[in-house]
Amino acid sequence: MRRQESPGVTFVxxxxxxxxxxxxxxxxxDVKALNGIDLVVPRGKVVGLLGPNGSGKTxxxxxxxxxxxxxxxxxxxxxxxxxxxxxxxxRSIGLTGQYAAVDEFLTGRENLTMFGGLFHLExxxxxSRSDELLHKFDLADxxxxxxxxxxxxxxxxxxxxASLIAKPGILFLDEPTTGLDPRSRIGLWDVISExxxxxxxxxxxxxxxxxxxxxxxxxxxxxxxxxxAHGTSSELKxxxxxxxxxxxxxxxxxxxxxxxxxxxxxxxxxxxxGAQYSAPVAGGSSVLIDAVRAxxxxxxxxxxxxxRRPTLDDVFLTLTGHGAEDQQPERPExxxxxxxxxxx
Ligand SMILES: Nc1ncnc2c1ncn2[C@@H]1O[C@H](COP(=O)(O)OP(=O)(O)O)[C@@H](O)[C@H]1O
Ligand SMILES: [Mg+2]
Numbered sequence: 001m002r003r004q005e006s007p008g009v010t011f012v013x014x015x016x017x018x019x020x021x022x023x024x025x026x027x028x029x030d031v032k033a034l035n036g037i038d039l040v041v042p043r044g045k046v047v048g049l050l051g052p053n054g055s056g057k058t059x060x061x062x063x064x065x066x067x068x069x070x071x072x073x074x075x076x077x078x079x080x081x082x083x084x085x086x087x088x089x090x091r092s093i094g095l096t097g098q099y100a101a102v103d104e105f106l107t108g109r110e111n112l113t114m115f116g117g118l119f120h121l122e123x124x125x126x127x128s129r130s131d132e133l134l135h136k137f138d139l140a141d142x143x144x145x146x147x148x149x150x151x152x153x154x155x156x157x158x159x160x161x162a163s164l165i166a167k168p169g170i171l172f173l174d175e176p177t178t179g180l181d182p183r184s185r186i187g188l189w190d191v192i193s194e195x196x197x198x199x200x201x202x203x204x205x206x207x208x209x210x211x212x213x214x215x216x217x218x219x220x221x222x223x224x225x226x227x228x229a230h231g232t233s234s235e236l237k238x239x240x241x242x243x244x245x246x247x248x249x250x251x252x253x254x255x256x257x258x259x260x261x262x263x264x265x266x267x268x269x270x271x272x273x274g275a276q277y278s279a280p281v282a283g284g285s286s287v288l289i290d291a292v293r294a295x296x297x298x299x300x301x302x303x304x305x306x307x308r309r310p311t312l313d314d315v316f317l318t319l320t321g322h323g324a325e326d327q328q329p330e331r332p333e334x335x336x337x338x339x340x341x342x343x344x
Contacts (some may be wrong), residue, residue, distance in 0.1 A: 015079040017044045018170045018201040019064060024061050024073035026225075033059040035225040036073070040217075041170075046192075047218030050209065050312070057205035058097075061174045063094045064203070077171055077272040094171045099160060104148035108139050108158050111147060115162040125167065133161040137191060153184025153222035157191060164195075171195065173204045177211060183280040189214055198223055209312030219312075221319065228319050237310045240318040241268075243284070244308050247277040250301030261298040265290045281307070 019041035034056045039048040050056050062068040064075055064291055066086040072078040074083045078092035110128055116126030126321050127209055134143045137157040142150060147158060156176060163171065175184040175229065192215055196202055212219045213233045221229040221236070229236060245266065249258055252275040260269050263281065267289060270279035281287045285307055316322075 015044065015207075017076075019047075019075070019077050019203055020220075021060070021064065021075035022073055023024060023058065024063060024075060025070070025071045026056075026063065026291045027071045031088055033225055034063075034070070034073075037222065037225065037227060039220055039227070041201055044196075046196055046198055046204060046215050048219045049203065049205040050207070050212045050213035050216075050219055051222040052207055055222045057222065058174055058205075059225075060222075061095070061172050061203070061205060064089075065093060065172055066090055076260050087116050092170055094166060094168035096156075096160050096163045096171070096173050097175055101162065102147050102155050102331070105146055106148070107144050107146055108134060108154075108161075109143045109160060112162055112165055115165045119166045121166060129165055129167075130161075133164060136194075137161050138187075143180070143196060151184070152180050153187055156180060156184070160188070160191065164344050170201045171197070171203070173202060174205065175205055178207070185211075208314070213312055220318065223320050229315070233312065236312060236315045239249060239311050240315055241280055242310075243281055244278055244310075245281045246286060246306050246308050247291070247295075247302055248304040249275040250303050251275060254300045258295060258300050259300050261294045261300055262291055275303070 017040045021037060021039040021040065024034050024037040024039075029084045030127065038057065039047070039049070039060070047308065049060060050157075051057055063070045064077055065083060065266045066089050069083065080088040080092065082089050100210055103114065106114060112133060113126055113315060116123075117131070120326070121129075129231070134140045135159065136181050139154060139157060139161065140309070142154060147155060147266060160173075160176070171193065177188050180188065189211070192202065196215075202215075204212075204215060217232065219230065219233055220227055220238060229239065231239070233261035245262075247258065255277060257271065262270065264278075265281070266279035267282050268280035270277060272278075281291075288307055292302065292307060297335050
């Protein structure tokens with residue numbers, strides 16, 4: 001349990017979890033978007049909600065942000081019930097959507113001023129907070145240009161800045177980097193990491209395994225509106241068996257001798273494909289040395305040898321029988337014209 005930093009005017013229950021959801025079900029007519037989601041986000045942590053397109057990520061976030069009512073189940077955010085205390089929940093959170101809420105025709109600064117107005121914040125506060133955020137997110141030079149002149153990465157940073165205007169302690173980020181080029185993604189990861197280091201709690205949705213791996217302390221994997229796994233990145237990786245040694249032999253004729261030579265080094269059945277050899281191992285990188293020695297003793301030439309930790313993609317494949325990226329289009333849409341919040 002952690003004390004609230006500012007006791008403030010309103011009573012804020014001090015709870016261990018910033019977000020707690022139990023048995024969330026959401027039906028849209030015949031479509032069961034959520035089928036009993038349980039989720040906790042400890043204060044000060046980043047939890048990644050990882051799943052392919054259509055798995056229920058946005059629906060979950062919208063329920064937690066009080067924008068959508070669950071068919072059944074319950075949730076508390078910052079100790080407040082999302083149904084009975086929606087106003088308190090809204091005051092506790094910032095929300096950045098997959099579809100930016102930025103107004104293209106306003107400048108960056110005007111966008112932030114507008115958001116400050118939505119929160120009924122005092123003008124001087126909004127002006128100084130806007131300056132602070134524009135600097136922090138590297139938008140100071142572009143602050144007085146219309147947002148329609150911004151790159152995709154700049155818009156996302158502006159959208160994020162807008163959600164932070166009221167200094168929320170809890171931030172919901174719905175696919176913050178989908179559609180961004182690699183450099184902008186990494187820039188946004190840095191910004192998110194910095195917010196977290198300042199104590200912000202984050203629930204992040206993503207369909208990118210590397211993003212969850214990079215940012216999240218805990219990962220909840222969902223598929224078809226259900227949690228199919230949760231744990232830290234390395235716990236998830238462990239679920240599908242640990243490391244593998246992967247060797248490229250100089251020639252495929254030596255595959256049989258390699259299998260023989262390494263039988264005392266590896267911990268499970270090897271597979272071979274031409275000159276490629278792969279097998280489960282334990283004990284970390286020292287097995288590489290043992291393997292090289294064993295192969296050398298049998299005169300098996302090696303072109304390449306590596307230890308491979310399983311990726312989260314492997315986790316998804318193991319858990320669902322399909323890769324996480326199967327159903328998703330190529331990174332979409334650099335242009336976001338005409339798409340504002342509230343898609344549905
Ligand atoms: N307003 C809606 N009406 C009908 N179906 C919806 C609506 N919103 C979401 N869905 C469906 O619910 C499922 C989960 O959607 P969503 O939460 O947007 O997934 P994700 O954000 O993981 O891509 C999908 O099958 C989607 O088509
Ligand atoms: Mg979504």
